[in-house]
Amino acid sequence: MAFSNYQYKKNSRNIVFHYPSSMFPSTIAILALFLLLIFLYIISTFLRPNNQTKHPHKRPPGPLGLPIIGHFHLLGKLPHRSLYSLSKKYGPMMSLRLGQIPTIVVSCPEVAKIFLRTLDPKFANRPKVQVSDLIFYGKDMAFGEYSPYWCDMRKLCNKHVLGAPKITMFGPLRRQELALMVKSLQEDAKLGEVVNIGEKVHGLMKEIVYKMIFGRSNDDEFDLKGLVSQALNLVGEFNLADYVPWLGAFDLQGITRRTKEISEALDKALEKIVREHEEEASNAQKEGHHRDFIDILLSLMNQPLEDGQEHGMERENIKAIALDMILGSYDPTIIAIEWAFTELLRNPRVMKKLQHELETTVGMDKMVEEADIPKLNYLHMVVKEILRLRPIGPFIFRESLEDVMVNGYYIKKKTRILVNLWAIGQNPKIWSDNVEEFYPERFLNNDVNINGNDSQLTPFGSGRRKCPGMLIGLITVNLVLAQLVHCFNWELPHGMTPCEVDTSETFGLNLSRSKPLLVVPTCCVLV
Numbered sequence: 078m079a080f081s082n083y084q085y086k087k088n089s090r091n092i093v094f095h096y097p098s099s100m101f102p103s104t105i106a107i108l109a110l111f112l113l114l115i116f117l118y119i120i121s122t123f124l125r126p127n128n129q130t131k132h133p134h135k136r137p138p139g140p141l142g143l144p145i146i147g148h149f150h151l152l153g154k155l156p157h158r159s160l161y162s163l164s165k166k167y168g169p170m171m172s173l174r175l176g177q178i179p180t181i182v183v184s185c186p187e188v189a190k191i192f193l194r195t196l197d198p199k200f201a202n203r204p205k206v207q208v209s210d211l212i213f214y215g216k217d218m219a220f221g222e223y224s225p226y227w228c229d230m231r232k233l234c235n236k237h238v239l240g241a242p243k244i245t246m247f248g249p250l251r252r253q254e255l256a257l258m259v260k261s262l263q264e265d266a267k268l269g270e271v272v273n274i275g276e277k278v279h280g281l282m283k284e285i286v287y288k289m290i291f292g293r294s295n296d297d298e299f300d301l302k303g304l305v306s307q308a309l310n311l312v313g314e315f316n317l318a319d320y321v322p323w324l325g326a327f328d329l330q331g332i333t334r335r336t337k338e339i340s341e342a343l344d345k346a347l348e349k350i351v352r353e354h355e356e357e358a359s360n361a362q363k364e365g366h367h368r369d370f371i372d373i374l375l376s377l378m379n380q381p382l383e384d385g386q387e388h389g390m391e392r393e394n395i396k397a398i399a400l401d402m403i404l405g406s407y408d409p410t411i412i413a414i415e416w417a418f419t420e421l422l423r424n425p426r427v428m429k430k431l432q433h434e435l436e437t438t439v440g441m442d443k444m445v446e447e448a449d450i451p452k453l454n455y456l457h458m459v460v461k462e463i464l465r466l467r468p469i470g471p472f473i474f475r476e477s478l479e480d481v482m483v484n485g486y487y488i489k490k491k492t493r494i495l496v497n498l499w500a501i502g503q504n505p506k507i508w509s510d511n512v513e514e515f516y517p518e519r520f521l522n523n524d525v526n527i528n529g530n531d532s533q534l535t536p537f538g539s540g541r542r543k544c545p546g547m548l549i550g551l552i553t554v555n556l557v558l559a560q561l562v563h564c565f566n567w568e569l570p571h572g573m574t575p576c577e578v579d580t581s582e583t584f585g586l587n588l589s590r591s592k593p594l595l596v597v598p599t600c601c602v603l604v
């Protein structure tokens with residue numbers, strides 16, 4: 078997952094990146110503003126001293142930009158692909174400007190390693206998203222600036238919320254919800270129904286994620302899910318102020334006003350949930366018994382600070398971190414499963430081989446258990462291959478904390494860094510000539526791991542800001558995929574052939590399928 082300017086599409090779960098072709102509201106006010114900006118830009122260009130004189134260092138190569146919008150127009154509908162093509166001309170470290178924001182695009186593992194690992198502390202910031210402070214109380218991890226506060230929260234979450242014991246703790250929840258989904262698919266299979274597999278997985282993840290975080294999947298008084306998704310819509314809405322920061326004070330698009338309204342309603346709902354958790358904990362005197370993330374986070378409040386720790390857990394941190402977890406976990410997991418399914422349907426050979434592994438390792442008379450996952454080697458290769466071919470977040474977004482020299486190039490403070498994971502996954506020098514093929518066997522004699530240490534495959538990021546939910550994300554993707562492939566045979570509807578399966582992408586914070594994936598299940602496991 079990458080954090081920058083993105084939007085939750087209305088009535089959809091996808092967060093969509095916006096750029097000029099679609100982002101400027103076509104009102105007279107915006108046109109007037111645009112002209113004003115051109116005027117100001119020309120004036121300031123005349124008055125500003127030459128950048129190269131001030132900093133006698135070379136910037137990485139890059140195409141010529143336009144006034145005001147910089148290089149937005151070069152991004153196209155699928156920026157990961159457009160920027161990969163541009164990198165073939167300008168190299169694996171390319172300079173761009175998005176609005177007023179200087180940007181570096183990284184497209185090879187050697188340079189990615191420098192930014193994400195060797196010089197990690199200097200690039201551990203996230204680009205600022207103006208409205209995130211209002212929604213996340215300025216206290217979340219995902220959008221938070223790299224600071225002692227962020228370090229303390231990250232440590233607390235790694236240790237108490239997302240570590241292996243907590244993953245085990247939520248195993249029964251995953252098992253129970255997955256069994257319900259299998260049951261509903263068995264009904265569909267009996268009736269010969271055509272199923273939208275993304276919708277099914279979406280329903281499953283809603284139950285798992287909301288119950289894991291809040292202990293419930295909705296609220297009687299507030300429309301919790303509706304409020305959360307409206308808040309995330311706002312975080313993602315294209316906001317001029319993120320690219321021309323001084324415009325923030327004018328709130329020309331009304332984003333700040335709307336964000337205040339939603340965040341107040343959301344805060345009421347979250348406050349109610351937190352209060353109820355506190356009351357239940359004290360009534361039942363169930364110290365030490367944690368039902369969900371809110372229980373765990375509450376138990377960390379008022380704890381003595383550990384060595385080197387400056388900030389403890391507070392009420393606002395709890396609400397902000399809960400929202401982070403929804404943002405981080407929900408979409409990427411669903412999208413990974415959907416793409417894996419797409420490729421398995423397009424490649425019946427791989428589907429059969431995976432089913433054979435499940436048949437021989439798990440058996441045909443039982444469902445897959447989490448304890449089976451470590452034994453399923455081919456499944457691991459399938460998941461690695463999907464994360465190479467279709468990295469869920471095509472870019473990792475970072476920001477430089479100070480002026481830095483990298484490979485002889487000067488990168489000034491507050492430059493945005495985009496590591497193009499999709500481009501790295503397409504590099505024939507690393508993955509051989511069949512890069513576009515879904516071929517899990519490429520990992521047979523290649524023990525590259527995906528935990529952030531091998532820069533050629535970092536779907537969960539790397540360094541200090543690496544995804545803290547990697548373990549829980551991987552176990553969920555592996556389990557759901559294995560269960561679906563094990564319990565059912567899958568056919569394409571209406572006589573469609575594997576090569577007709579649509580693979581068009583919608584670019585966003587995450588790279589999702591554009592169209593629903595329709596399939597017909599038939600039961601095969603006897604449970």
Ligand code: HEM
Pocket residue numbers: 078079218219220231401402405406407409410413469470473474535536537538539540541542543544545546547549550551554
């Ligand atoms: C297949 C599933 C997932 C994928 C592919 C994924 C991918 C990513 C990526 C690429 C990043 C940015 C890393 C960087 O900057 O180096 C990230 C950050 C993050 N992810 Fe995940 N993620 C997944 C699941 C989860 C889950 C299950 C959770 C929580 C339960 C989660 C929570 C977060 C958070 C909070 C951050 C921000 C971390 C920070 O800035 O300190 N993710 N994820």
